[in-house]
Amino acid sequence: MTGLILKDFLILRKTLRSYLLILVVYAAVAFSGFWSGSFVGAFIMVMVAMLPMNVFAYDKQCNWDVYGLALPVGRTKTVAARYACVLLLCLGSAAFSAVLGVVLTLMDRMEEGLGEYLVTCAVVLLVGMMVNSVMLPLLYKFGSERARMMFYGVIGVIVLLGAVFLGPLGGIAWLKTLGTPTMEQVATVPVIAAMAGLVLLALSFLLSRHFYGSKDV
Amino acid sequence: MTNCIEIKGLVKEYKSFTLGPIDLTVPGGSILGLIGENGAGKSTLIKSMLGIAKPSGGQVTLLGTDPDHAKEDIGVVMDDCFFSEYLRVKDVNSVLSRVYKDWDKALFQSYLDKFSVAGAKSIKELSRGMRMKLSLAAALAHRPKLLLLDEATAGLDPVVRDEILDEFLEFISDDDHAILISSHITSDLEKVADYIAYLHQGKLLMCDEKDQLLESYGRLVCARADLEQIDRGYLVATRKSQYSTEALIRHKSEFKRLYPRLTVEPVTLDELMVFIVKGEQS
Numbered sequence: 001m002t003g004l005i006l007k008d009f010l011i012l013r014k015t016l017r018s019y020l021l022i023l024v025v026y027a028a029v030a031f032s033g034f035w036s037g038s039f040v041g042a043f044i045m046v047m048v049a050m051l052p053m054n055v056f057a058y059d060k061q062c063n064w065d066v067y068g069l070a071l072p073v074g075r076t077k078t079v080a081a082r083y084a085c086v087l088l089l090c091l092g093s094a095a096f097s098a099v100l101g102v103v104l105t106l107m108d109r110m111e112e113g114l115g116e117y118l119v120t121c122a123v124v125l126l127v128g129m130m131v132n133s134v135m136l137p138l139l140y141k142f143g144s145e146r147a148r149m150m151f152y153g154v155i156g157v158i159v160l161l162g163a164v165f166l167g168p169l170g171g172i173a174w175l176k177t178l179g180t181p182t183m184e185q186v187a188t189v190p191v192i193a194a195m196a197g198l199v200l201l202a203l204s205f206l207l208s209r210h211f212y213g214s215k216d217v
Numbered sequence: 218m219t220n221c222i223e224i225k226g227l228v229k230e231y232k233s234f235t236l237g238p239i240d241l242t243v244p245g246g247s248i249l250g251l252i253g254e255n256g257a258g259k260s261t262l263i264k265s266m267l268g269i270a271k272p273s274g275g276q277v278t279l280l281g282t283d284p285d286h287a288k289e290d291i292g293v294v295m296d297d298c299f300f301s302e303y304l305r306v307k308d309v310n311s312v313l314s315r316v317y318k319d320w321d322k323a324l325f326q327s328y329l330d331k332f333s334v335a336g337a338k339s340i341k342e343l344s345r346g347m348r349m350k351l352s353l354a355a356a357l358a359h360r361p362k363l364l365l366l367d368e369a370t371a372g373l374d375p376v377v378r379d380e381i382l383d384e385f386l387e388f389i390s391d392d393d394h395a396i397l398i399s400s401h402i403t404s405d406l407e408k409v410a411d412y413i414a415y416l417h418q419g420k421l422l423m424c425d426e427k428d429q430l431l432e433s434y435g436r437l438v439c440a441r442a443d444l445e446q447i448d449r450g451y452l453v454a455t456r457k458s459q460y461s462t463e464a465l466i467r468h469k470s471e472f473k474r475l476y477p478r479l480t481v482e483p484v485t486l487d488e489l490m491v492f493i494v495k496g497e498q499s
Contacts, residue, residue: 002315003312006311007304007308007312010303010304010311011301012303013303014303058301059301061301061302064301066264066269066295066299067295067299070269071288071313072285072289074285214271216264216270217264217269217270
């Protein structure tokens, strides 16, 4: 299984290198005070959330799936390796964001406090895991080209449902009625976000395994 | 000698195509050449054997066990290189050494050296021949006992093909080893295969020892009037044109004794296929 994880990272090597270069530039912009650290942190996750789609596309390009299933790995471990890769990418980008926040704070370049920034990082991590939790089963079921369209469709439906059901209730204004959270409550956000992300990924894994398990490649 | 491949009643159903039922056995120390026209089901058969395409029925035993448990001892080469262009040749070594328990990094490197494939190159830079050599090195570096090759020599020049065929012959010098190779290049199979299986529209039309097959069938070239005089039991298929009449006949030796006046030429696997697919069945 580690071989397949390594393969995914090696395929992404060039892309990750380009991303790293972009991030260094963005981090420099954040140091200059032009962008806030939170923006850069969120941007990292957006970039990382799209990477698994690239891996599927690259695999399709060379018909890797046929060869992959001829290897002594099995379908469950093949899917697990892809999820492990996604998890590592999400955690890696969250760690990068956190380090960036610490450095910005130490250099007195952080507009918001470090605590608030780290909470933002955790929420962004959760969003990244949520995006992949939706995206990966679609990729296993429909392949990289159709899954992209399906994903936009799913997001569209979620936004539409939100507008239909939350609109009459005044959107998310009700959140303001909850009052200002205490520091203890805020401190639990990263833990809750990480756990929620892991649960979502676990459920998503079961769905992907089901799709891939019965798929003829 | 044990059987490396045993297939009983294998069926794979698609909406518009059905493979099988296939019964096939490949003993150790031998090469089975799988022939058939495009879309005959050769790749489907190999994929079904490995569980890449889930069989609709039947039983596949590879190296005495079920395919999933045998994969550590199976090397696979398909008609194209499955490694991403974004990988380097040496990455294949790093990746597959973590996949196969018995992967031998030094052996992989020795195959690369033998085939003159540079490890530092990216796969994008390799020619088709080099990519196939890389695939073959990857299929051999974990010391498999069974090789499943789907059009592995397609698109290669004769020199490279010859090198690869030599490698196959060396591989099956061990009685525990076997190869199933599908190929349109029937001359390659005539050179190395011990058995020939002919797949046509998903059905196994014939499966026999190659020498036996080429020995028992013959190509009769005669006048139309002569053809009318021949016992129909010897005729497999005929091809008639304005200028010539040809027939594929079985029991060649017996036929020659009975009809010494007629010319019976040896038949090639290509001719065998063409007669069966395009000839009038007798």
